[in-house]
Amino acid sequence: MITSGLRVAVIGTGARSVIGHHVPTARPGSAVTAVADTTAEGRSRAAEFFPGAAVHPDHTALVAAGGVDAAVVTTPDHTHADIAVDLLRAGIAVYLEKPLATTLADADRVLTTAAETGTPLYVGHNFRHAAVVRTMRGIVERGEIGEVKAVWVRHFVGHGGDFYFKDWHADRRRTGSLLLQKASHDIDVVHHLAGGYTRQVVGMGDLMVYGAIGDRRERAGETMPDWFSMDNWPPAAQTGLNPVVDVEDVSMVLMQLGNGVLASYQQCHFTPDYWRNYTVIGTEGRLENFGDTAGGVVRVWNRRHEFAAAGDREYPIEGVASGHEDADLATMTEFLAHVADGGPTLVSPVAAREAVATGALAAESLRAGSTPRRVPELPPHVLQHFASRPAATEGVPR
Numbered sequence: 001m002i003t004s005g006l007r008v009a010v011i012g013t014g015a016r017s018v019i020g021h022h023v024p025t026a027r028p029g030s031a032v033t034a035v036a037d038t039t040a041e042g043r044s045r046a047a048e049f050f051p052g053a054a055v056h057p058d059h060t061a062l063v064a065a066g067g068v069d070a071a072v073v074t075t076p077d078h079t080h081a082d083i084a085v086d087l088l089r090a091g092i093a094v095y096l097e098k099p100l101a102t103t104l105a106d107a108d109r110v111l112t113t114a115a116e117t118g119t120p121l122y123v124g125h126n127f128r129h130a131a132v133v134r135t136m137r138g139i140v141e142r143g144e145i146g147e148v149k150a151v152w153v154r155h156f157v158g159h160g161g162d163f164y165f166k167d168w169h170a171d172r173r174r175t176g177s178l179l180l181q182k183a184s185h186d187i188d189v190v191h192h193l194a195g196g197y198t199r200q201v202v203g204m205g206d207l208m209v210y211g212a213i214g215d216r217r218e219r220a221g222e223t224m225p226d227w228f229s230m231d232n233w234p235p236a237a238q239t240g241l242n243p244v245v246d247v248e249d250v251s252m253v254l255m256q257l258g259n260g261v262l263a264s265y266q267q268c269h270f271t272p273d274y275w276r277n278y279t280v281i282g283t284e285g286r287l288e289n290f291g292d293t294a295g296g297v298v299r300v301w302n303r304r305h306e307f308a309a310a311g312d313r314e315y316p317i318e319g320v321a322s323g324h325e326d327a328d329l330a331t332m333t334e335f336l337a338h339v340a341d342g343g344p345t346l347v348s349p350v351a352a353r354e355a356v357a358t359g360a361l362a363a364e365s366l367r368a369g370s371t372p373r374r375v376p377e378l379p380p381h382v383l384q385h386f387a388s389r390p391a392a393t394e395g396v397p398r
């Protein structure tokens with residue numbers, strides 16, 4: 001157990017690196033003491049975001065300088081695996097942003113390294129900590145809808161043009177697909193709600209709107225908040241897309257879980273609205289969320305009806321009214337407690353691997369005529385390592 005604060009590094013000082021600001025609140029006495037970014041713009045942001053922290057040109061220099069206990073990795077997806085492996089080997093505990101990696105082989109490489117070194121690995125699947133997910137999970141755990149048999153997710157990614165088509169996210173070489181980049185949150189939550197992992201997957205998708213936009217440019221020195229605007233509408237009028245746009249903007253996935261649960265996930269990046277809608281159907285009822293932040297509700301139907309909009313019971317969604325600051329603070333708190341005290345975690349590296357496996361194989365399926373793919377198991381010795389670590393048994397509202 002570490003009783004004093006932790007010295008935390010942030011690697012990759014772009015839009016997401018601001019989660020590092022939660023460090024002192026998440027574990028009083030802890031601080032961001034070092035940062036690394038491979039670009040001059042990133043290093044100047046680093047000095048602005050984390051004044052007083054040592055600034056390094058890359059993670060190798062940061063490791064060589066020593067003096068950090070843990071690192072938060074907020075670099076583009078295709079860099080996650082190599083950076084995480086180097087940090088784990090150096091004995092630095094890792095908070096790795098989702099997705100864990102862009103390929104199944106890389107995901108397994110990171111987990112294998114964590115198992116072999118024993119260095120703590122945490123993957124930032126903050127959506128598990130979102131109030132809407134905690135509320136849905138509570139309903140399932142209390143047995144209000146019986147035994148879960150089907151999960152259907154519709155994901156309206158209204159900010160998709162700004163979030164995913166104006167920088168590296170649009171390039172398959174850097175993300176694999178938006179089923180990894182964006183859907184890994186929801187695949188993880190489908191697994192969390194259904195109590196199993198996908199073993200067979202089929203995908204279908206296309207690049208329908210953004211591929212036809214010819215107005216493209218590099219955006220050196222800019223990050224997403226610089227170009228995000230609610231006035232960017234309709235989607236076909238977007239300008240300044242990434243030079244390479246080859247990820248799908250509509251995708252659909254069918255999943256069969258190891259416990260027999262069937263699930264589906266639909267993602268569209270040119271809807272007018274931005275939110276997720278879950279339906280979880282059990283043997284004695286179903287739930288559905290309307291809105292996914294404060295002000296929204298989760299309704300439960302557990303008696304027979306024809307159309308009944310109000311349901312039989314309704315739970316308000318608590319937390320923030322927009323975005324995910326509350327879930328970000330919860331994940332950072334959990335990570336630092338896990339590193340310092342060995343505390344349990346609601347998120348899990350094995351689950352993060354299963355989200356990558358499902359998303360990567362779904363993308364492979366949709367690019368190969370929707371032919372099914374089987375998801376291979378993790379090697380037993382790696383599974384055993386993570387099974388021996390504490391998992392959260394609390395934190396779910398009852």
Ligand SMILES: NC(=O)c1ccc[n+]([C@@H]2O[C@H](COP(=O)([O-])OP(=O)(O)OC[C@H]3O[C@@H](n4cnc5c(N)ncnc54)[C@H](O)[C@@H]3O)[C@@H](O)[C@H]2O)c1
Nearest residue numbers: 012013014015016037038039042074075077079097098223
């Ligand atoms: N969990 C969530 O809710 C959530 C939300 C947003 C982003 N993310 C994740 O955060 C990560 C970063 O996303 P972003 O939007 O901040 O990207 P970004 O492009 O804004 O920032 C990435 C930063 O990493 C730097 N960088 C690139 N390669 C590097 C390397 N090898 N070493 C060190 N620095 C490097 C870049 O210069 C840049 O400053 C992604 O993996 C994304 O999936 C997660």
